[in-house]
């Protein structure tokens with residue numbers, strides 16, 4: 001009986017953490033959704049992606065990012081250089097007034113350097129974003145291969161190993 005209670009409690013906890021993944025974050029007039037991160041080895045830089053909706057009448061921009069789990073986080077974009085796609089650091093990521101900005105593979109992204117420990121798929125990677133107008137917000141990026149919102153195959157909890 002006690003074991004059964006424990007199992008129910010564990011299931012309840014699991015569903016709380018799953019629903020937290022789908023949550024959007026809001027700071028001022030800026031909404032952030034579908035935040036996820038691609039992590040390979042601890043020794044390699046990781047990348048984070050998200051969809052940002054600036055609902056304000058004025059433009060905003062991301063001016064800085066950081067993570068308590070990493071040495072530093074840079075703002076990056078991709079650009080073509082003599083026919084070769086390269087990443088480069090940018091000073092800021094522009095968020096047009098009443099507009100959507102997507103950070104995605106092959107485009108704008110956050111580059112995460114110096115992970116302080118191994119981060120596994122399915123974990124949440126904490127990030128802090130600083131917007132020029134909207135201020136600071138702490139968000140969680142789900143570690144995986146794509147955005148949680150588009151992942152309908154990730155329900156493998158408790159299945160055979």
Ligand SMILES: [Cu+2]
Pocket residue numbers: 047076077087088109110111
């Ligand atoms: Cu990069």
